[in-house]
Amino acid sequence: MDDVHEDKDFMSRRGSAVERLDAVTGTKGGDPADRKAWFEEVYRTANDDPAAVPWADLAPKETLLEWLAEHPGQGRRAVDIACGLGDNAQALAEAGWCTSAFDFAPDAISWAKRRFPDTSVDYLVGDLFALPPHWRDAFDLVHECYTLQALNGDMRAASFAAVAGLVKPGGRLLVITRVRPDETEADGPPWPLTPKELANFTELGLEEDSSLFYDVRRPDGRVIPHLRIVYRKPA
Numbered sequence: 401m402d403d404v405h406e407d408k409d410f411m412s413r414r415g416s417a418v419e420r421l422d423a424v425t426g427t428k429g430g431d432p433a434d435r436k437a438w439f440e441e442v443y444r445t446a447n448d449d450p451a452a453v454p455w456a457d458l459a460p461k462e463t464l465l466e467w468l469a470e471h472p473g474q475g476r477r478a479v480d481i482a483c484g485l486g487d488n489a490q491a492l493a494e495a496g497w498c499t500s501a502f503d504f505a506p507d508a509i510s511w512a513k514r515r516f517p518d519t520s521v522d523y524l525v526g527d528l529f530a531l532p533p534h535w536r537d538a539f540d541l542v543h544e545c546y547t548l549q550a551l552n553g554d555m556r557a558a559s560f561a562a563v564a565g566l567v568k569p570g571g572r573l574l575v576i577t578r579v580r581p582d583e584t585e586a587d588g589p590p591w592p593l594t595p596k597e598l599a600n601f602t603e604l605g606l607e608e609d610s611s612l613f614y615d616v617r618r619p620d621g622r623v624i625p626h627l628r629i630v631y632r633k634p635a
Contacts, residue, residue, distance in 0.1 A: 403457075403459075404450075404451070404456075404457055404458055405457075405618070405619045406619075410451045411451070411619060413451035413452065414451040414454065417446075417449075417451060417452035417453075420445075421438070421441070421442060421454070424438055424441050432553075432554065432555050435551070435555060436504060436527075439505050440504070440505045440506075442505070443505045443507035443508045443511065444505075444507050446507075448511070450485060453484065453485065455484065455550075456484060456485050457487065458485070458487060459487055460487045460490065461488060461545060461576055463612065463614065463626075463628045464488055464543070464545065464574070464576060464628075467628065468491060468492065468495035469495075471495075471541075472495050472496045473492070473495055473496035473498065473499075473540075473541070474496050475496065475497075475498055476497060476498065476540035476541065477497070477498050477500070477538065477539050477540050477541070477568075478492045478497035478498065478500070478539060478540065478541040478542070478543060479499070479501065479502070479538075479539045479542055479543065479566055480492060480499060480500070480501040480521075480543045480545075481502070481528060481542065481544045481545075481547050481563065481566075482502070482503050482504065482544075482546075482547040482550075483501035483502060483503050483508070483509075484503060484508050485511055485512050485515060486501065486511075486512030486513075486516055486519070486521065486523065488543060488545055489501035489512070489521045489523070490516055490521060492541070492543060493520050493521050497540075497541060498520075499521045499522070500521070500522045500524065500539075501521050501522070501523050502523070502526030502528075502531070503525065503526070504526070504527050504528070505525075506525050509523050509524065509525050528562050528563070529555075529558060529559075529562055531562075531566070535566055536566065537565070537566075537568050537569060538568055539566050539567060539568055540570075540571040540572070541571060541572050541573075541574060542563060542566045542567050542571070542573045542574070543574050543576075544563050544573065544574070544575045544576070544577075545575075545576040545577075546576065546577065546578075546590065547563075548560070548575070548577060548593060548597075549577050549578050549588070549589075549590040549592055550588075550589050550590050550591075551591075552588065552591050556591070556597075560597075560600035560604065561600075561604060563601075564601055564604040564605070564606055564631075564633075567606065567631075567633040568633065569633050569634065570632075570633065570634075570635035571632070571633055572609060572631065572632050572633075573601065573606060573630065573631040573633070574628070574629075574630050575598075575601075575627070575628070575630075576626070576627075576628050577592065577593045577626065577627055577629075578590055578592035578593070578625065578626055578627075579592050579593055579598075579613075579625050579627045580592040580593070580594055581594065581595075582595055582596045592624075592625070593627075598627075598629065601631050602631070606631035606632065606633050607631060607632050607633075608629065608630075608631055609630040609632045610629070610630045611627060611628070611629040611630070612627070612629075613625065613626070613627050614626050614628070
């Protein structure tokens with residue numbers, strides 16, 4: 401599909417959806433139950449229109465594709481966190497990773513399965529903070545794109561350990577996120593990650609493997625700093 405950000409009708413529908421969703425309890429975080437209910441509301445009320453899902457680009461992230469081109473899966477296990485409509489999970493599978501993908505919202509999972517009926521991805525409804533015990537230390541590659549930046553408060557603080565705990569000894573964690581300097585405020589969502597927050601992963605025992613800073617230019621002309629960073633868990 402063509403870049404959805406170049407489709408004026410698509411972006412008009414997205415703008416209307418964002419205005420509507422901004423009025424829903426849980427938009428700004430607050431109580432974890434409210435925030436989770438907000439994500440469910442996004443998918444439940446979208447009526448199969450991806451424009452109504454603010455983060456759905458209907459294509460995998462280019463920076464993920466670039467990394468996968470140099471790191472084929474060769475049958476190793478990967479998990480895609482908060483997979484949404486499934487584009488990044490599909491990219492992982494097509495690069496040879498034996499891929500599981502989960503999202504808290506049941507409607508997101510059913511939608512992803514409809515979009516990719518012949519997929520090899522194992523799509524599951526799952527909560528990052530209550531995943532199957534056998535998933536701990538189980539994956540050669542953990543892919544986290546835009547989830548952490550969508551959380552705040554206690555959920556955000558707890559998310560780093562939850563994500564790191566999925567990485568198998570010797571495996572990698574690949575994080576794609578918006579970033580901002582330490583000691584700066586963000587009027588989210590999203591709330592870009594800071595270097596101090598990312599340091600949680602090294603404090604949890606992971607080692608930085610590589611990093612790439614890059615800018616994303618939005619249709620309205622804004623330039624948003626991003627980071628793709630890879631960590632490795634010692635074997």
